[in-house]
Amino acid sequence: MLEEFAEEHIEPLAIGAWILGTGGGGDPYISTLNLRRLYAEGARVDLMDPMALDDDDMVAVVSKMGAPLVGQERLGDPVHLARAVEVMEDYIGKRFRAIMSVEIGGSNALSSFLAAAVLDRPVVNADAMGRAYPEAQMTSFAIGNLPMFPLSLVDVRDNEVIVTRAASWKWMERISRKVCTEVGSTAATCKAPRTGREVKEWGIHDTVTKAVELGKAVLDARRRHADPVDAILDHEGGKQLFRGKVIDVARETTGGFLRGRTIIEGIDGDRGSRLELAFQNEWAVAFRDGEPVAMTPDLLCLLDTISGSAIGTESVRYGQRVTVVALPAPALLTTPAGIAAVGPRAFGYDIDFRSVFP
Amino acid sequence: MLEEFAEEHIEPLAIGAWILGTGGGGDPYISTLNLRRLYAEGARVDLMDPMALDDDDMVAVVSKMGAPLVGQERLGDPVHLARAVEVMEDYIGKRFRAIMSVEIGGSNALSSFLAAAVLDRPVVNADAMGRAYPEAQMTSFAIGNLPMFPLSLVDVRDNEVIVTRAASWKWMERISRKVCTEVGSTAATCKAPRTGREVKEWGIHDTVTKAVELGKAVLDARRRHADPVDAILDHEGGKQLFRGKVIDVARETTGGFLRGRTIIEGIDGDRGSRLELAFQNEWAVAFRDGEPVAMTPDLLCLLDTISGSAIGTESVRYGQRVTVVALPAPALLTTPAGIAAVGPRAFGYDIDFRSVFP
Numbered sequence: 140m141l142e143e144f145a146e147e148h149i150e151p152l153a154i155g156a157w158i159l160g161t162g163g164g165g166d167p168y169i170s171t172l173n174l175r176r177l178y179a180e181g182a183r184v185d186l187m188d189p190m191a192l193d194d195d196d197m198v199a200v201v202s203k204m205g206a207p208l209v210g211q212e213r214l215g216d217p218v219h220l221a222r223a224v225e226v227m228e229d230y231i232g233k234r235f236r237a238i239m240s241v242e243i244g245g246s247n248a249l250s251s252f253l254a255a256a257v258l259d260r261p262v263v264n265a266d267a268m269g270r271a272y273p274e275a276q277m278t279s280f281a282i283g284n285l286p287m288f289p290l291s292l293v294d295v296r297d298n299e300v301i302v303t304r305a306a307s308w309k310w311m312e313r314i315s316r317k318v319c320t321e322v323g324s325t326a327a328t329c330k331a332p333r334t335g336r337e338v339k340e341w342g343i344h345d346t347v348t349k350a351v352e353l354g355k356a357v358l359d360a361r362r363r364h365a366d367p368v369d370a371i372l373d374h375e376g377g378k379q380l381f382r383g384k385v386i387d388v389a390r391e392t393t394g395g396f397l398r399g400r401t402i403i404e405g406i407d408g409d410r411g412s413r414l415e416l417a418f419q420n421e422w423a424v425a426f427r428d429g430e431p432v433a434m435t436p437d438l439l440c441l442l443d444t445i446s447g448s449a450i451g452t453e454s455v456r457y458g459q460r461v462t463v464v465a466l467p468a469p470a471l472l473t474t475p476a477g478i479a480a481v482g483p484r485a486f487g488y489d490i491d492f493r494s495v496f497p
Numbered sequence: 498m499l500e501e502f503a504e505e506h507i508e509p510l511a512i513g514a515w516i517l518g519t520g521g522g523g524d525p526y527i528s529t530l531n532l533r534r535l536y537a538e539g540a541r542v543d544l545m546d547p548m549a550l551d552d553d554d555m556v557a558v559v560s561k562m563g564a565p566l567v568g569q570e571r572l573g574d575p576v577h578l579a580r581a582v583e584v585m586e587d588y589i590g591k592r593f594r595a596i597m598s599v600e601i602g603g604s605n606a607l608s609s610f611l612a613a614a615v616l617d618r619p620v621v622n623a624d625a626m627g628r629a630y631p632e633a634q635m636t637s638f639a640i641g642n643l644p645m646f647p648l649s650l651v652d653v654r655d656n657e658v659i660v661t662r663a664a665s666w667k668w669m670e671r672i673s674r675k676v677c678t679e680v681g682s683t684a685a686t687c688k689a690p691r692t693g694r695e696v697k698e699w700g701i702h703d704t705v706t707k708a709v710e711l712g713k714a715v716l717d718a719r720r721r722h723a724d725p726v727d728a729i730l731d732h733e734g735g736k737q738l739f740r741g742k743v744i745d746v747a748r749e750t751t752g753g754f755l756r757g758r759t760i761i762e763g764i765d766g767d768r769g770s771r772l773e774l775a776f777q778n779e780w781a782v783a784f785r786d787g788e789p790v791a792m793t794p795d796l797l798c799l800l801d802t803i804s805g806s807a808i809g810t811e812s813v814r815y816g817q818r819v820t821v822v823a824l825p826a827p828a829l830l831t832t833p834a835g836i837a838a839v840g841p842r843a844f845g846y847d848i849d850f851r852s853v854f855p
Binding site for chain 2: 304
């Protein structure tokens with residue numbers, strides 16, 4: 140039920156998580172340095188099968204929060220993530236059996252490991268998104284209508300806040316987002332504690348392993364001088380949407396989010412067309428020549444055409460040669476409740492969800 | 498050590514507190530309706546001498562927070578103030594012996610009574626300002642360098658937040674202000690719990706009685722058809738600064754505060770001059786023909802010339818006949834530490850404090 144998370148899994152986890160981040164959640168690079176440092180100091184983290192949790196175990200759900208452009212990872216992250224967990228333990232008066240990340244996409248995939256390495260707990264092989272999303276209510280736990288409070292939030296300056304009750308998921312998001320913005324748009328949070336039963340029922344399972352395997356597929360393709368983009372598509376059952384060159388990027392950090400759009404001019408089979416990717420932290424909707432062709436909850440990924448590395452909404456820039464792919468979403472997200480929580484309308488687009496995976 | 502706070506003290510408390518509010522803190526009128534209703538339902542509140550507290554008693558410090566223009570009192574206030582106290586008791590795991598208001602100025606003078614009536618506790622005859630001030634760090638407890646956390650904040654929608662740690666009083670103010678603004682610029686808060694020893698050492702004592710006596714002096718003058726403004730000056734040892742007519746008001750609600758200025762054109766002995774009153778929730782500095790003539794921490798009060806009623810920064814309007822008076826500040830506020838915390842520079846005016854009471 141516990142297996143050691145070997146040091147050689149850190150790199151593939153980061154590569155896979157960054158692809159599953161769909162442009163958001165931040166590049167996990169600094170987090171890998173942090174985790175390697177903790178491993179060098181002797182820390183080891185065990186990975187725990189969610190189905191091995193007892194019903195009344197308590198699980199901490201951790202997350203760094205903030206706009207990707209601002210919320211660049213810091214070397215002090217492990218301590219603050221661990222502190223957010225400790226603040227929550229003090230508040231609820233119970234010890235967490237294990238720690239999980241709220242999202243497997245982007246650097247938060249490693250947040251659970253950083254907190255776990257400091258606190259010597261296992262990481263649950265699960266998350267609550269199966270990818271990355273910008274808002275608190277965009278989780279499997281919210282879709283399952285589980286309580287959204289309490290939430291602890293810790294910043295780098297020694298400020299600590301607990302939202303002990305919220306009128307709704309949206310209010311939890313509004314309040315915690317405002318605190319996060321005020322303390323500099325980056326904070327470590329411990330979300331509403333979950334029971335083992337809740338994680339078993341509503342968690343998105345085995346996503347740590349999924350990210351590691353995806354990362355391994357990319358590394359393996361590079362080693363074999365094969366096409367990493369093809370390897371990603373094969374491994375995930377994805378579809379290539381567009382290939383071209385980035386010709387325009389517009390973005391602004393507003394209300395604690397990074398919002399904007401990227402325009403790609405087609406090459407090869409896509410010559411003569413343009414793809415626009417609209418984003419709020421993550422890529423949300425792809426418009427081909429003005430028509431929506433792919434959208435959340437399908438995973439839209441912007442990949443470097445040569446290396447297959449993910450490109451983030453905060454780092455995409457003019458001139459990059461890119462391939463846009465769609466990967467299938469976790470099944471829960473494509474249910475009616477899932478689409479209501481994370482479909483295009485949740486991002487302000489008046490479009491009916493249509494999957495590219497019929 | 499306990500004496501019942503009689504129902505006939507409610508009106509003079511409101512009148513006195515509104516004068517001591519120096520334009521801010523909100524008109525206590527709705528709070529008096531709330532307290533009368535609770536009394537009609539059988540509640541009675543006892544007033545407790547702060548010196549009767551045991552050193553290790555715990556005292557809740559309550560406050561409604563918000564911009565006066567928005568934070569109009571609501572009929573539901575007692576429940577939310579009591580809830581803020583209960584959230585804090587749950588968090589610290591201790592029962593409060595008594596409740597006090599953070600500020601005796603404006604409607605918060607009654608906040609302690611509203612919470613106390615719901616929770617059946619005594620009110621401490623003390624506050625932490627001896628008047629009203631807009632920011633969390635502008636208290637005698639901050640001047641005494643006491644811890645500023647935890648703080649609980651409750652809104653009308655069922656959101657509850659605890660700031661469990663803050664890097665400084667300013668950070669506590671910034672974070673709690675942002676949450677307050679997000680939930681609609683009005684919230685009930687329970688500030689950092691104080692021990693009996695801290696209240697005895699750093700509270701501003703007997704200010705409930707002071708406000709009641711001031712209100713009684715005004716009511717008595719009105720009954721005798723004497724001049725209520727003179728009665729206020731006599732009772733408090735105050736000075737008349739200016740008499741005239743309001744000719745201009747500029748205000749905006751920004752960052753959770755009401756800021757602006759009022760211009761008064763002189764009559765009688767002040768004919769030919771103008772007085773400008775600058776405010777941030779409360780009147781901060783008076784400029785006579787451009788020269789600063791009175792300033793915080795001296796209490797600047799704008800009074801209706803006929804009735805002696807206080808006029809608030811949120812309700813002052815063109816054409817009112819007004820008298821501006823200064824009342825002496827609590828001694829602690831005119832010490833160097835007091836002036837640093839609440840003097841003109843704390844409000845952004847590059848002026849050395851000069852009292853009108855040499």
